[in-house]
Amino acid sequence: MSNHPFRCLRDLSNQNGPLMHLKLGERSAIVVSSPELAKQMLKDLDPRFAQRPEYLASKILWYAGSDIGFSPYGEYWRQMRKFCVNELLSTKMVRLFQSIREDESARLVEYLRESSGSSVNFTEKLFSLSSSITFRAAFGAACKDNEALRKLIEHTMEMVGGFEMLDLFPSSRLVAALSWRRMRLLKTMRRELDVIMDDIIDRHRRNRGRNSEFGGEDLVDVILRAQEEELLQFPIDNNNIKADVFTAGTDTSAATIEWTMVELLRHPRIMEKVQAEVRRAFKENPSFQQDDVVYDLKYLKLVIKESLRLHPPGPILPRASIEEQVINGYTIPAGAMVMVNSWAMQRDPSYWKDPERFEPKRFETEDLNFVAGDCKYSPFGIGRRMCPGLTFGLAAVESALIQLLYNFDWKLPEGLRAEDLDMTENVGLTATRKQNLFVVVSPYN
Template sequence: MLELITTLTLSAIFFFLFNKWKISRNSNSTKKPPPGPRKLPIIGNLHQISNPPFRCFRALSNQHGPLMQLKLGETTAVVVSSPDLAKRMLKDLDPSFADRPQSAAADIILYRSSDVVFSQYGDYWRQMRKLCVDELLNAKTVRLFRSIRRDETSRLMDSLRESSGRVVNLTEKIFSHSSSVTCRAACGGVVEDGETLMKLMADSTRMVSGFEVADLFPSLSRILGALSWTRRRLEAMRRELDVILDDVIERHRRNRVENGSGKNSEFGSEDLVDVFLRVQEEGQLRIPIDNDNIKAVLFDIFTAGTETSSSTIDWAMVELLRHPRVMAKAQAELRQALKGNSTQQDDIVPNLKYLKLVIKETMRLHPPAPIVLRACKEEQVINGYTIPAGEKVLVNIWAMHRNPRYWDDPEMFKPERFENQSLDFVGGDYHFLPFGAGKRMCPGITFGLATIEFALSQLLYNFDWKLPEGLRGEDLDMTENVGLTVVRKQNLFVVATPYN
């Protein structure tokens, strides 16, 4: 009797599994995944991925095509490397690819991914993004912040003058400058313990890029999660972040209660934190928010506003030091335009044509976010290949910015290449996408460009630059760091001599 029951049970399990396999085979037979390199059991294509990933994605795409599927541990990802496909997916089919992939690190450090960058496309994301744009990132408000930019840039100039003739770490100074501009604009002052905040920003952008073990082997990480070193490290970072951000919120809340004033900005009006606290109290939001949501968005703004701008200024200085002819031309334009007009600098800077070309060329070769991370919202068929809902999509803008089909001498730094082209940041040219595209395109373009243009113009106007004794421009190590935003691995050390 027992034997009969066992045989019947095993047969039932066998038929169940067989049917499941048949159904999945039939349903998959019409669905063709994008091509890709051969996959090994368990690790998939991980053995073919080295750092930085955008470089090896380009090499693999050259063999397997501009729409390529990779198996990264337990997960799959589609890598997109052609402007045509990027346009199709980010614009024509928008918002089908407007989700973000889940990241175990973002879940911890960004308060269950409730920030703007990592939240899923939907009402919550729309509400929080709109608040940031209306209160901080629109053109009118960015113009208002010119006194902050002027003040922080003159601090930077003073500190460089103090160390004139000596070797200084310019990377550190620029990072701290961009961080102060962003913090003062968003929360009415620099935060206490700015050093810890800067370290947290740098570490977190490295960890949320989706290449951590927890993201590649989610089932394993669920089992081993509590033991994982990364998880403990992230939780420690979150605790440090809480101390800093709770203090910012508490300071704002105290002013609201004690002084009856919810106006903490340097201009006597509300800053972003005040606005968040007010709308939270009023309770009129479609989707109510708590303090964690406010902290998540604030950390987004600090990080997105600091790393991207400072890395662009840093790369621009590196390229200018490697190309003295370009440096001389940019300085000549500036010194001519600003001669006798030093009080009008904010108005003149946006009209500096060559400086703008230098910035565009820097962002072409060194896009601060080289891979635009997206996820597919609902199943889509692209060029006959099926991309299932939830699939991670990695748009390799770094590769498109260096594709010889669209650029002459793509590896060379030549700002003049933009001279006769109408290529703009928001112009719909999909081989130049430093700010992404579509509904999730960067909302901080105006803010970021204003910081970059003003700081770079002042660095070039006020100083002559050289590398430390014995170092030549061509010796500079151009290796990139790994992370969501990409900075140069080595800090830039320079000698600045004031220009009279």
């Protein structure tokens, strides 16, 4: 398992088949690498595989799985999922945050204009952009420590990636006592995050209705209102609030924008085509005020889809079986960890022509979407545990790419060729790019 887990598991599946049983320490892991099996388990047999496995990170950083992503399947999860879809990240709320997305993208554009001709650490600026959008939507004006919170989240995501020994040997007291990550997460990261997040919640309680920058409610306001009006069957406390707004997809949006720009730099003809479409659409609207106007950006949407095919934010979908099931003649015991290798399925030559090639036009004929598509394409998950922030994340990605592609021509620093760009991923919850991307921009006149 020395390689990236999703790559290593793909290679093992090529040798042993699309349904494998691995013994990882004390834990049984079932690896699924076939769209047909993924559909059977996560759709046809849903919710029997709707449980989440327990991880060290989810226990500590997400308060024993109190958030939507890691909470155990049951009535509480159903309540919070419904609340998230209907209230927190509804289409209405996503549209309400449009001005924030446009404003933060404009700030990045202004920075790039001032840095024209110089090499810029684009990766760093993208993570700052994504986190600023999320913080302003979630916390409004109540967050006074944006930079400190951003750095804590960045460091935390670096720490929780890969296989942690305590996750593989959960019953071992010796492993628990010697776990450096456990001590770091408990004593430093959790404590520092609590100070910032508790302050944000206290500010919201003192200033109800005055936190948002746009006259409405931000995400924490919505949760507090539901809490105070007792709208939820299962009460929520500060820990539930902190678990649900922590990270909130900051790294996934930034990673998707970066991977897309990397692929466009490696494929200049595609870059030229998508820039022409964006510049044509916004020629009469350089302020990018989208309002209710529907712009014809079909090719940009294809580019984003293809980028998500090659670089899904979550390459492995973690599940656990709720009860014993027989799949293809094999018995999967209750409680077994199930690892659906979405990354492998989206690059499988059995289902995709030239799967390693970045070719957006393949989606002109592939009738696939993010919600009801074939399981061979599942960048946001499958079944009930699909990412509830899909609409919010895609809106941030599209808004940023529109402004970046419209306003600048792009190239790499002198001496660096596009074909030499390192396409290796980080090992973590999100498959971000391992090497930072440095670019040189020229303003488009």
